[in-house]
Structure formats: C-alpha cells, structure tokens
Amino acid sequence: MIRSDIIRGHLESIILRLVCEEDRYGYEISKEISARTDNRFQIKEATLYAVFQRLEKKDLIDSYFGNVSQGGKRKYYRITTLGKAYLKETVEEWKETKAIIDLFMEGLD
Amino acid sequence: MKKINGYVEELFKNIPESEQKNAVMQEVTQNLEEKVWDLMGEGKTEEDAINKAIVDFGDIEDLKQELGVSQPKKRNTSKLNLWYSIWGSLLIISLFVFINFYYSPEIIWFVYPTFAVLWWPLTMYFSWKRTK
Missing domain, CATH: 1.10.287 (Helix Hairpins)
Incomplete structure (x- = not known):
C-alpha cells in the first residue's frame, strides 16, 4: 500500500473526480478508491473527512442528506460548478506536471 | 455498535464543540457503521469488523486541524x-x-x-x- 506524500497532494482532485461522476457519500468514496486502485492505495477515513472539510470550505463541493441506510442518514457530496472548473484546471496542471517529471523519470531501466 | 459510538466520541473529545464537529461526528459514525456491516457481510464477526474499521480509520490529526477553532490571524500592525x-x-x-x-x-x-x-x-x- 502506497502512503506517499505525492498522492496526498492530489487527494482533493481524486475526490473531486469521484463526486464529479456522481453524488457519493464518504464510505462509498473510500471503497471506490480502493477498488479502482486494486487496493494499491487506500485512503484513511480520517484523511477523507479532512479533505471533505477543505473542499466544502472552498465551495468546491456541497453536501446533502440522502436516504436512510443501516445506521443513519448518509451524507452525500456533490460537485459544484466551481468544483468542476477547479477539477478541469487541476487535470491540465497534472498533465503538465506529469510531462515534466516523466522527462526525468523515464528511460532509465 | 456502541463500541463505534464510544470510539468516535473518544476521537473527537479534544475538539472544541461546534455544529460542524457534530455533523462530522455523525457522518463518521454513520460511515463506520456501514463499513462494519459490509465487513460482517464478508463473514467477519462483529468484533473483528469493528476493530478493522477502527484500525483503518487512521490518524485524526488532519481532521482536527480542519475542525479546530480557526486561530484568529495575527493582525499585521x-x-x-x-x-x-x-x-x-x-x-x-x-x-x-x-x-x-x-x-x-x-x-x-x-x-x-x-x-x-x-x-x-x-x-x-x-x-x-x-x-x-
């Protein structure tokens, strides 16, 4: 399991991407991240909620209570228009960053 | 599920009371419970499931920072x-x-x-x- 700081810096984008696809709740997001990465990366729940707080504070996502499941009401998150714009920008930024880092990381083996 | 409630209370006990804190606590509890149900569905005993959920939860420091009373910025005088x-x-x-x-x-x-x-x-x- 990777616990790298590099991923940490992109958690906001990862979560934005997931709620951009559809409205999701916390546990679903952590499951989805594990599933998509084949358990190579698992987000700690504690971190997840911290990121939600940050994103909500920046108005990139907002939340509402959905249907009742076992235990209580799920809190769903959805992306805002600002969030979509922000995501688009971070994607561009990532492409650029990746291209630059690749220049130095590729072709050594 | 009492153990989950107790755990969440314990986690958040040093964070100053606020509406936001209560909302997050509720959310965390709900999500943890759901995870426990899931794990039990995979065949774990309730105790194992709860323990795994708690271990997976991780370090709360980050969250604390988000919820802590925002320190009033020192005014530049x-x-x-x-x-x-x-x-x-x-x-x-x-x-x-x-x-x-x-x-x-x-x-x-x-x-x-x-x-x-x-x-x-x-x-x-x-x-x-x-x-x-």
Missing part, C-alpha cells in the same frame, strides 16, 4: 506602528524645536536630538518593509 512612530517623533522633534527657539535661540541644538529620535521611525519603516 507594522503599518500602524510606522504611523505611530512618525507622529510620535514629529511631536518630540517639535518639542525640541520649541524649547530650542524659546529658551536658547542663539544656539541651534535641536538637530542633535532630532537625529536620535529619527531612529525610531526609521526602524519602524524597515520592519514594515520586511512584512510586505
């Missing part, structure tokens, strides 16, 4: 200090000028204390520059 030093030194200098011309107009000595006093606004000016 250096500009105010600069103005205070300018007005203050002007007052002192004019006092010297007055004493000089009123009591001993034949010798001009107010320049010397003036130079000394000017260190004050000069210092404040640079400390203001530094913060910019």
Whole structure:
C-alpha cells in the first residue's frame, strides 16, 4: 500500500473526480478508491473527512442528506460548478506536471 | 455498535464543540457503521469488523486541524506602528524645536536630538518593509 506524500497532494482532485461522476457519500468514496486502485492505495477515513472539510470550505463541493441506510442518514457530496472548473484546471496542471517529471523519470531501466 | 459510538466520541473529545464537529461526528459514525456491516457481510464477526474499521480509520490529526477553532490571524500592525512612530517623533522633534527657539535661540541644538529620535521611525519603516 502506497502512503506517499505525492498522492496526498492530489487527494482533493481524486475526490473531486469521484463526486464529479456522481453524488457519493464518504464510505462509498473510500471503497471506490480502493477498488479502482486494486487496493494499491487506500485512503484513511480520517484523511477523507479532512479533505471533505477543505473542499466544502472552498465551495468546491456541497453536501446533502440522502436516504436512510443501516445506521443513519448518509451524507452525500456533490460537485459544484466551481468544483468542476477547479477539477478541469487541476487535470491540465497534472498533465503538465506529469510531462515534466516523466522527462526525468523515464528511460532509465 | 456502541463500541463505534464510544470510539468516535473518544476521537473527537479534544475538539472544541461546534455544529460542524457534530455533523462530522455523525457522518463518521454513520460511515463506520456501514463499513462494519459490509465487513460482517464478508463473514467477519462483529468484533473483528469493528476493530478493522477502527484500525483503518487512521490518524485524526488532519481532521482536527480542519475542525479546530480557526486561530484568529495575527493582525499585521507594522503599518500602524510606522504611523505611530512618525507622529510620535514629529511631536518630540517639535518639542525640541520649541524649547530650542524659546529658551536658547542663539544656539541651534535641536538637530542633535532630532537625529536620535529619527531612529525610531526609521526602524519602524524597515520592519514594515520586511512584512510586505
């Protein structure tokens, strides 16, 4: 399991991407991240909620209570228009960053 | 599921009370419970499931920071200090000028204390520059 700081810096984008696809709740997001990465990366729940707080504070996502499941009401998150714009920008930024880092990381083996 | 509630209470006990905190606690509890149900669905016993959910939860430091009372930003007073030093030194200098011309107009000595006093606004000016 990777616990790298590099991923940490992109958690906001990862979560934005997931709620951009559809409205999701916390546990679903952590499951989805594990599933998509084949358990190579698992987000700690504690971190997840911290990121939600940050994103909500920046108005990139907002939340509402959905249907009742076992235990209580799920809190769903959805992306805002600002969030979509922000995501688009971070994607561009990532492409650029990746291209630059690749220049130095590729072709050594 | 009492254990989950207890765990969440314990986790959040050092965070100052706020609506936001209660909302997050509720959310965390709900999600943890759901995870426990999931794990039990995979065949774990309730105790195992709860323990795994708790271990997976991780370190709350990050979240604490988000929820902590936002420290009021220390106001930058250096500009105010600069103005205070300018007005203050002007007052002192004019006092010297007055004493000089009123009591001993034949010798001009107010320049010397003036130079000394000017260190004050000069210092404040640079400390203001530094913060910019």
